[in-house]
Amino acid sequence: MERNTKVLLYEFISAGGLGAATAGQASLLAQGISMRDAVLTDLMAMDDVQVTAVDCPAAPLHQVGTIRVPDGVQVADFLRELAADFDRVWVIAPESDGILLQLCEAIGAARWVGCDADSIRVASSKQATCARLAAAGIAVPWGWAPEGEEPSAALRAGPWIVKPDDGAGAEQTRVFASFAPARDEALRRISCGQPTRLEAWVGGTLKDARDHGDALSLSLLCRPDRTELLSINRQRIVLADDGAVQYRGVDIDAIPLDCAVGGELCRLAQRIHAALPGLVGFVGVDLVLASARETEADPARGDPVVIEVNPRVTCAYVGQSVRRGRNLAAEILNAAPAATLAPCPAVAQARDAAIGALSVQ
Numbered sequence: 001m002e003r004n005t006k007v008l009l010y011e012f013i014s015a016g017g018l019g020a021a022t023a024g025q026a027s028l029l030a031q032g033i034s035m036r037d038a039v040l041t042d043l044m045a046m047d048d049v050q051v052t053a054v055d056c057p058a059a060p061l062h063q064v065g066t067i068r069v070p071d072g073v074q075v076a077d078f079l080r081e082l083a084a085d086f087d088r089v090w091v092i093a094p095e096s097d098g099i100l101l102q103l104c105e106a107i108g109a110a111r112w113v114g115c116d117a118d119s120i121r122v123a124s125s126k127q128a129t130c131a132r133l134a135a136a137g138i139a140v141p142w143g144w145a146p147e148g149e150e151p152s153a154a155l156r157a158g159p160w161i162v163k164p165d166d167g168a169g170a171e172q173t174r175v176f177a178s179f180a181p182a183r184d185e186a187l188r189r190i191s192c193g194q195p196t197r198l199e200a201w202v203g204g205t206l207k208d209a210r211d212h213g214d215a216l217s218l219s220l221l222c223r224p225d226r227t228e229l230l231s232i233n234r235q236r237i238v239l240a241d242d243g244a245v246q247y248r249g250v251d252i253d254a255i256p257l258d259c260a261v262g263g264e265l266c267r268l269a270q271r272i273h274a275a276l277p278g279l280v281g282f283v284g285v286d287l288v289l290a291s292a293r294e295t296e297a298d299p300a301r302g303d304p305v306v307i308e309v310n311p312r313v314t315c316a317y318v319g320q321s322v323r324r325g326r327n328l329a330a331e332i333l334n335a336a337p338a339a340t341l342a343p344c345p346a347v348a349q350a351r352d353a354a355i356g357a358l359s360v361q
Contacts, residue, residue, distance in 0.1 A: 004050040007043055007113075007333070008067075008086040010079060010103075011036035012093035016056030016069060023058040031315055033059050035092050038318040040064065042329030043090075049333075052086070076106040083107045088333060090114070092313045094168035095124035100312060113333060115222075115311035119278030123311040126165050126197040130306075136275035138268070139305045141199035144179075146187065151179060151200065159201035161245070162186045166195055168310075170237070173245040175201055202288040202305045216304075217250060218285040219316045220269050221328065223335045227273040229257060229266045230324065233316050235286070250316050252323065261289075268304055276309065281332040284314035 013032025016022050022029060036053065043051040044064065055061045056068060069078050083089050083106075090113040093100045101120045104112055115123075122128045130140040144151055144160075160182035163173040176182035186198040215237045219230040234254035238246040256262055268287075273279055286307040321328045 004048050005088065005333075006086045007049055007051045008079075008082060008089045009036065009040055009043065009051055009053040010075075010089065010091045010093075011039075011054075012075075012091075012099065014056065014059035015054040015075075016058065017075065017093070017099075022056060029058060032092075034318050035313050035315060038321075039090065039092070039313060039329055042321050042327050045327055046330055076102050079103060080106040083111050086111060088113050095120065095311070096164065096166045096168045096171075098124060098166070100124065114281040114313075115283065116278035116280065119276045119280075120311045122276060123309045124166050125195070126163065126167075126199075126308055129309055130199075133272065133275055133306055133309075136271060138271055138275065139303055141202050141305060141307065143197065143199040144183065144186075145198070146190070155179070155200055161199055161201050162189070163197050163199075163245075164195060165197045170245040170247040175239060175243040175245060177243075202307070214289040216255070216265075216287050216289065217314070217316055218265060218269055218287065219252075219314070219320065220273070220279070220283040220285065221331065221335070222273055222279040222281060222283050224277075224280065227269050227279075229262075229269045230320060230328075231316065232257065232262060232265055250314075252316060252319060265304060268306075272306065272309065276311075279309070279311060281335050282313045282317055282328065284310035284312075284316055286310070 011032050013022065013025070013028050014036045018025055018028070036059075040051065040053055040061075043049050052065045052067060053061050054069065055066045060066075067082070069075055079089065079091070089107045089111045091100065091103050091107070093103055095101070101117060101124055104114075104117050104120055109116065122132050127143065127145070130143055134140050141161075142151060142155060150156075156179035158179075159175050159177055160179050161173065161175045162182050162185045164171065167173065174185065176185065182198055186196050189196040215235040217233045217235055219233060221228040221230055231253045232255040234251045236248035236250065238248055240246060255265075257266065265287075269285070272285060286309075287304045288307060289304055317328070
Protein backbone atom coordinates (compact mmCIF):
# COMPACT_ATOMS: atom_id res chain seq x y z
CA MET A 1 0.00 0.00 0.00
CA GLU A 2 1.35 3.40 -0.96
CA ARG A 3 1.56 5.90 1.85
CA ASN A 4 -0.09 9.29 1.69
CA THR A 5 1.91 12.32 0.60
CA LYS A 6 2.27 14.58 3.63
CA VAL A 7 1.78 18.27 2.81
CA LEU A 8 2.28 21.21 5.13
CA LEU A 9 0.31 24.36 4.22
CA TYR A 10 1.51 27.72 5.54
CA GLU A 11 -0.24 31.00 4.69
CA PHE A 12 1.61 33.95 6.21
CA ILE A 13 -1.25 36.16 7.48
CA SER A 14 -3.60 33.43 8.76
CA ALA A 15 -0.65 31.73 10.46
CA GLY A 16 -0.04 34.86 12.54
CA GLY A 17 2.78 36.28 10.43
CA LEU A 18 1.95 39.82 11.51
CA GLY A 19 2.37 38.89 15.16
CA ALA A 20 0.24 40.80 17.63
CA ALA A 21 -1.09 42.98 14.80
CA THR A 22 -2.68 40.03 12.96
CA ALA A 23 -6.15 40.26 14.52
CA GLY A 24 -6.32 44.01 13.85
CA GLN A 25 -5.66 43.68 10.12
CA ALA A 26 -9.18 42.55 9.20
CA SER A 27 -8.89 42.99 5.43
CA LEU A 28 -5.49 41.31 5.10
CA LEU A 29 -6.55 38.53 7.45
CA ALA A 30 -9.69 37.87 5.41
CA GLN A 31 -7.60 37.64 2.23
CA GLY A 32 -5.16 35.28 3.90
CA ILE A 33 -7.89 33.03 5.23
CA SER A 34 -9.62 32.89 1.84
CA MET A 35 -6.41 31.80 0.07
CA ARG A 36 -5.52 29.29 2.77
CA ASP A 37 -8.98 27.75 2.80
CA ALA A 38 -9.18 27.53 -1.01
CA VAL A 39 -5.91 25.61 -1.26
CA LEU A 40 -6.80 23.55 1.81
CA THR A 41 -10.15 22.53 0.31
CA ASP A 42 -8.40 21.29 -2.83
CA LEU A 43 -5.76 19.38 -0.86
CA MET A 44 -8.38 17.76 1.39
CA ALA A 45 -10.21 16.50 -1.70
CA MET A 46 -7.18 14.37 -2.63
CA ASP A 47 -7.41 10.83 -1.26
CA ASP A 48 -3.66 10.26 -1.17
CA VAL A 49 -2.67 13.53 0.51
CA GLN A 50 -2.48 14.10 4.25
CA VAL A 51 -2.48 17.83 4.91
CA THR A 52 -1.47 19.76 8.00
CA ALA A 53 -1.96 23.54 8.18
CA VAL A 54 -0.38 26.27 10.26
CA ASP A 55 -2.99 28.49 11.92
CA CYS A 56 -3.15 31.06 14.73
CA PRO A 57 -5.71 32.15 17.37
CA ALA A 58 -7.08 34.84 15.03
CA ALA A 59 -7.72 32.31 12.24
CA PRO A 60 -8.23 28.87 13.81
CA LEU A 61 -8.81 25.70 11.78
CA HIS A 62 -10.70 22.65 13.01
CA GLN A 63 -11.16 20.35 10.01
CA VAL A 64 -7.50 19.28 9.69
CA GLY A 65 -4.46 18.79 11.86
CA THR A 66 -2.86 22.12 12.74
CA ILE A 67 0.41 23.47 14.08
CA ARG A 68 1.16 26.93 15.45
CA VAL A 69 4.38 28.90 15.36
CA PRO A 70 5.60 29.17 18.98
CA ASP A 71 5.92 32.66 20.43
CA GLY A 72 9.34 34.15 19.88
CA VAL A 73 10.33 31.67 17.15
CA GLN A 74 11.28 32.95 13.69
CA VAL A 75 9.02 31.55 10.97
CA ALA A 76 11.95 30.57 8.75
CA ASP A 77 13.55 28.58 11.60
CA PHE A 78 10.20 27.00 12.46
CA LEU A 79 9.53 25.85 8.88
CA ARG A 80 13.14 24.74 8.33
CA GLU A 81 12.88 22.30 11.24
CA LEU A 82 9.33 21.22 10.45
CA ALA A 83 9.94 20.59 6.74
CA ALA A 84 11.78 17.33 7.38
CA ASP A 85 8.50 15.78 8.64
CA PHE A 86 6.68 16.47 5.35
CA ASP A 87 7.02 15.49 1.71
CA ARG A 88 5.97 18.90 0.40
CA VAL A 89 5.63 22.36 1.95
CA TRP A 90 3.26 24.87 0.34
CA VAL A 91 3.86 28.48 1.38
CA ILE A 92 1.70 31.49 0.57
CA ALA A 93 3.50 34.64 1.68
CA PRO A 94 4.21 38.17 0.42
CA GLU A 95 7.40 39.00 -1.45
CA SER A 96 7.81 42.16 0.65
CA ASP A 97 10.81 42.30 3.00
CA GLY A 98 12.11 39.17 1.30
CA ILE A 99 9.67 36.98 3.24
CA LEU A 100 8.74 34.55 0.46
CA LEU A 101 12.35 34.15 -0.70
CA GLN A 102 13.59 33.62 2.86
CA LEU A 103 11.03 30.87 3.45
CA CYS A 104 11.80 29.25 0.10
CA GLU A 105 15.49 29.07 0.97
CA ALA A 106 14.76 27.81 4.49
CA ILE A 107 12.60 24.92 3.26
CA GLY A 108 14.77 23.93 0.31
CA ALA A 109 13.95 22.98 -3.26
CA ALA A 110 13.32 19.29 -2.53
CA ARG A 111 10.08 19.98 -0.65
CA TRP A 112 9.11 23.45 -1.88
CA VAL A 113 5.83 23.80 -3.81
CA GLY A 114 5.92 26.63 -6.34
CA CYS A 115 8.32 28.98 -8.08
CA ASP A 116 12.05 28.55 -7.69
CA ALA A 117 14.29 30.86 -5.67
CA ASP A 118 15.63 32.77 -8.69
CA SER A 119 12.19 33.71 -10.02
CA ILE A 120 11.06 34.69 -6.52
CA ARG A 121 14.18 36.82 -6.12
CA VAL A 122 13.49 38.70 -9.37
CA ALA A 123 9.73 39.04 -8.77
CA SER A 124 10.38 40.35 -5.24
CA SER A 125 11.71 43.57 -6.81
CA LYS A 126 9.46 45.52 -9.15
CA GLN A 127 12.54 47.17 -10.60
CA ALA A 128 14.23 43.83 -11.31
CA THR A 129 11.01 42.36 -12.70
CA CYS A 130 10.53 45.22 -15.12
CA ALA A 131 14.17 45.01 -16.21
CA ARG A 132 13.91 41.28 -16.87
CA LEU A 133 10.66 41.61 -18.80
CA ALA A 134 11.81 44.66 -20.78
CA ALA A 135 14.94 42.74 -21.83
CA ALA A 136 12.59 40.13 -23.28
CA GLY A 137 10.68 42.79 -25.24
CA ILE A 138 7.65 42.80 -22.93
CA ALA A 139 6.07 46.20 -22.32
CA VAL A 140 6.51 47.57 -18.78
CA PRO A 141 5.93 51.06 -17.32
CA TRP A 142 8.52 53.77 -17.86
CA GLY A 143 10.48 53.83 -14.61
CA TRP A 144 12.80 56.46 -13.14
CA ALA A 145 15.71 56.11 -10.71
CA PRO A 146 17.91 58.91 -9.32
CA GLU A 147 20.81 57.85 -11.53
CA GLY A 148 18.60 57.39 -14.60
CA GLU A 149 17.79 59.65 -17.53
CA GLU A 150 15.14 62.36 -17.17
CA PRO A 151 11.75 61.45 -18.64
CA SER A 152 10.41 63.46 -21.56
CA ALA A 153 8.43 66.65 -20.97
CA ALA A 154 5.23 64.97 -22.12
CA LEU A 155 5.79 62.10 -19.73
CA ARG A 156 6.67 64.40 -16.83
CA ALA A 157 3.35 66.22 -17.28
CA GLY A 158 1.27 63.09 -16.74
CA PRO A 159 0.54 61.04 -13.60
CA TRP A 160 3.28 59.08 -11.81
CA ILE A 161 3.01 56.40 -9.18
CA VAL A 162 5.27 55.78 -6.16
CA LYS A 163 5.30 52.33 -4.57
CA PRO A 164 7.56 50.09 -2.49
CA ASP A 165 9.92 48.20 -4.76
CA ASP A 166 9.19 45.02 -2.81
CA GLY A 167 5.62 45.77 -1.80
CA ALA A 168 2.63 43.45 -2.04
CA GLY A 169 -0.79 44.63 -3.14
CA ALA A 170 -1.39 48.37 -2.95
CA GLU A 171 0.38 49.05 0.32
CA GLN A 172 2.05 52.47 0.51
CA THR A 173 1.21 53.07 -3.16
CA ARG A 174 0.28 56.58 -4.24
CA VAL A 175 -0.43 58.34 -7.54
CA PHE A 176 0.68 61.95 -8.17
CA ALA A 177 -0.62 64.29 -10.86
CA SER A 178 2.84 64.86 -12.36
CA PHE A 179 6.45 63.78 -12.17
CA ALA A 180 7.94 66.43 -9.85
CA PRO A 181 5.93 65.73 -6.67
CA ALA A 182 6.17 61.98 -7.31
CA ARG A 183 9.96 62.26 -7.66
CA ASP A 184 10.17 64.23 -4.41
CA GLU A 185 8.19 61.56 -2.55
CA ALA A 186 10.28 58.77 -4.06
CA LEU A 187 13.51 60.53 -3.06
CA ARG A 188 12.15 61.04 0.46
CA ARG A 189 11.40 57.34 0.81
CA ILE A 190 14.79 56.36 -0.63
CA SER A 191 16.54 58.70 1.83
CA CYS A 192 14.75 56.85 4.63
CA GLY A 193 16.17 53.56 3.39
CA GLN A 194 12.94 52.34 1.79
CA PRO A 195 13.37 50.48 -1.54
CA THR A 196 11.12 52.48 -3.88
CA ARG A 197 9.84 52.21 -7.43
CA LEU A 198 8.78 55.36 -9.33
CA GLU A 199 7.03 54.79 -12.63
CA ALA A 200 4.76 56.53 -15.09
CA TRP A 201 1.10 55.80 -14.52
CA VAL A 202 -0.16 53.53 -17.28
CA GLY A 203 -3.77 54.14 -18.15
CA GLY A 204 -4.18 57.78 -19.14
CA THR A 205 -5.13 60.74 -16.97
CA LEU A 206 -5.96 60.75 -13.28
CA LYS A 207 -9.63 60.75 -14.24
CA ASP A 208 -8.98 57.57 -16.21
CA ALA A 209 -7.18 56.21 -13.16
CA ARG A 210 -10.18 56.88 -10.95
CA ASP A 211 -12.44 55.25 -13.51
CA HIS A 212 -9.85 52.41 -13.62
CA GLY A 213 -11.47 49.51 -15.52
CA ASP A 214 -8.29 48.55 -17.35
CA ALA A 215 -6.42 47.17 -14.31
CA LEU A 216 -6.29 43.45 -14.99
CA SER A 217 -4.59 40.38 -13.63
CA LEU A 218 -3.76 37.04 -15.20
CA SER A 219 -3.98 33.75 -13.35
CA LEU A 220 -1.39 31.33 -14.72
CA LEU A 221 -0.68 27.67 -14.12
CA CYS A 222 3.00 27.25 -14.95
CA ARG A 223 4.70 23.96 -15.62
CA PRO A 224 8.32 23.47 -16.70
CA ASP A 225 7.27 22.82 -20.31
CA ARG A 226 4.19 24.98 -20.77
CA THR A 227 2.05 27.75 -19.30
CA GLU A 228 -1.72 27.81 -19.13
CA LEU A 229 -3.71 31.01 -18.84
CA LEU A 230 -6.50 30.07 -16.44
CA SER A 231 -8.37 33.38 -16.33
CA ILE A 232 -8.25 37.09 -17.09
CA ASN A 233 -9.46 39.03 -14.07
CA ARG A 234 -10.40 42.62 -13.38
CA GLN A 235 -8.90 44.21 -10.29
CA ARG A 236 -11.10 46.52 -8.26
CA ILE A 237 -8.78 49.46 -7.69
CA VAL A 238 -9.91 52.64 -5.94
CA LEU A 239 -7.93 55.87 -6.10
CA ALA A 240 -8.54 58.12 -3.07
CA ASP A 241 -8.59 61.92 -3.28
CA ASP A 242 -5.03 62.06 -1.92
CA GLY A 243 -3.83 59.62 -4.59
CA ALA A 244 -3.61 56.59 -2.31
CA VAL A 245 -4.27 53.37 -4.23
CA GLN A 246 -6.62 50.92 -2.55
CA TYR A 247 -7.21 47.29 -3.54
CA ARG A 248 -10.86 46.21 -3.16
CA GLY A 249 -10.80 42.71 -4.63
CA VAL A 250 -10.75 40.89 -7.95
CA ASP A 251 -13.40 39.72 -10.41
CA ILE A 252 -12.42 36.38 -11.90
CA ASP A 253 -13.05 35.66 -15.61
CA ALA A 254 -13.80 39.31 -16.39
CA ILE A 255 -12.58 38.82 -19.98
CA PRO A 256 -13.16 35.53 -21.82
CA LEU A 257 -10.12 33.61 -23.01
CA ASP A 258 -11.58 33.00 -26.47
CA CYS A 259 -11.74 36.66 -27.55
CA ALA A 260 -9.00 38.62 -29.36
CA VAL A 261 -7.66 40.14 -26.14
CA GLY A 262 -7.70 36.69 -24.55
CA GLY A 263 -5.55 35.29 -27.33
CA GLU A 264 -3.09 38.18 -27.01
CA LEU A 265 -2.81 37.76 -23.25
CA CYS A 266 -2.36 34.01 -23.60
CA ARG A 267 0.63 34.66 -25.86
CA LEU A 268 1.91 37.23 -23.34
CA ALA A 269 1.72 34.58 -20.60
CA GLN A 270 4.04 32.33 -22.61
CA ARG A 271 6.52 35.19 -23.07
CA ILE A 272 6.50 36.01 -19.35
CA HIS A 273 7.25 32.38 -18.51
CA ALA A 274 10.06 32.33 -21.07
CA ALA A 275 11.57 35.42 -19.40
CA LEU A 276 11.16 33.87 -15.93
CA PRO A 277 11.47 30.12 -16.55
CA GLY A 278 11.53 29.31 -12.83
CA LEU A 279 7.85 30.22 -12.47
CA VAL A 280 6.06 27.05 -11.35
CA GLY A 281 2.53 26.45 -10.13
CA PHE A 282 0.02 29.26 -9.61
CA VAL A 283 1.31 32.70 -10.65
CA GLY A 284 -0.43 36.08 -10.78
CA VAL A 285 0.44 38.83 -13.24
CA ASP A 286 -0.81 42.40 -12.81
CA LEU A 287 -1.14 44.41 -16.00
CA VAL A 288 -2.86 47.38 -17.58
CA LEU A 289 -4.18 47.85 -21.09
CA ALA A 290 -2.09 50.89 -21.92
CA SER A 291 -3.09 54.28 -23.24
CA ALA A 292 -0.84 56.13 -25.66
CA ARG A 293 1.61 57.17 -22.94
CA GLU A 294 5.18 55.96 -23.24
CA THR A 295 6.46 52.69 -21.85
CA GLU A 296 9.90 51.18 -22.06
CA ALA A 297 8.75 49.02 -24.96
CA ASP A 298 6.63 51.82 -26.48
CA PRO A 299 3.43 49.84 -27.06
CA ALA A 300 0.59 51.15 -29.18
CA ARG A 301 -2.69 52.17 -27.56
CA GLY A 302 -4.43 49.24 -25.92
CA ASP A 303 -1.36 47.02 -25.68
CA PRO A 304 -0.87 45.16 -22.39
CA VAL A 305 1.75 46.59 -20.03
CA VAL A 306 2.93 44.29 -17.25
CA ILE A 307 3.11 45.94 -13.82
CA GLU A 308 4.35 43.05 -11.67
CA VAL A 309 4.54 39.28 -11.31
CA ASN A 310 3.37 37.51 -8.13
CA PRO A 311 5.24 34.16 -7.87
CA ARG A 312 2.68 32.51 -5.59
CA VAL A 313 -0.99 31.91 -4.94
CA THR A 314 -2.98 35.16 -5.02
CA CYS A 315 -6.58 36.03 -4.13
CA ALA A 316 -7.51 35.05 -7.68
CA TYR A 317 -6.90 31.38 -6.80
CA VAL A 318 -10.08 31.39 -4.73
CA GLY A 319 -12.85 29.63 -6.66
CA GLN A 320 -10.65 28.62 -9.59
CA SER A 321 -10.96 24.86 -9.06
CA VAL A 322 -14.74 25.06 -8.90
CA ARG A 323 -14.89 27.24 -12.02
CA ARG A 324 -12.60 24.96 -14.01
CA GLY A 325 -14.01 21.69 -12.68
CA ARG A 326 -10.45 20.69 -11.80
CA ASN A 327 -8.40 20.31 -8.66
CA LEU A 328 -5.70 22.92 -9.23
CA ALA A 329 -3.82 22.01 -6.08
CA ALA A 330 -3.36 18.48 -7.40
CA GLU A 331 -2.03 19.83 -10.69
CA ILE A 332 0.28 22.27 -8.92
CA LEU A 333 1.77 19.53 -6.73
CA ASN A 334 2.55 17.67 -9.92
CA ALA A 335 3.86 20.72 -11.81
CA ALA A 336 7.35 20.31 -10.36
CA PRO A 337 7.41 17.21 -8.14
CA ALA A 338 10.32 17.00 -5.74
CA ALA A 339 12.93 14.85 -7.47
CA THR A 340 13.75 12.84 -4.35
CA LEU A 341 10.17 12.00 -3.42
CA ALA A 342 7.82 9.36 -4.79
CA PRO A 343 5.00 10.79 -6.96
CA CYS A 344 1.55 10.88 -5.44
CA PRO A 345 -1.00 8.69 -7.36
CA ALA A 346 -3.81 11.21 -6.83
CA VAL A 347 -1.63 13.94 -8.29
CA ALA A 348 -0.84 11.90 -11.37
CA GLN A 349 -4.53 11.09 -11.87
CA ALA A 350 -5.47 14.79 -11.61
CA ARG A 351 -2.77 15.66 -14.15
CA ASP A 352 -3.95 13.03 -16.63
CA ALA A 353 -7.58 14.14 -16.26
CA ALA A 354 -6.61 17.75 -16.99
CA ILE A 355 -4.48 17.14 -20.10
CA GLY A 356 -7.32 17.86 -22.49
CA ALA A 357 -8.63 20.85 -20.55
CA LEU A 358 -5.76 23.26 -21.14
CA SER A 359 -6.50 26.70 -22.58
CA VAL A 360 -5.19 27.81 -25.95
CA GLN A 361 -1.39 27.78 -25.90
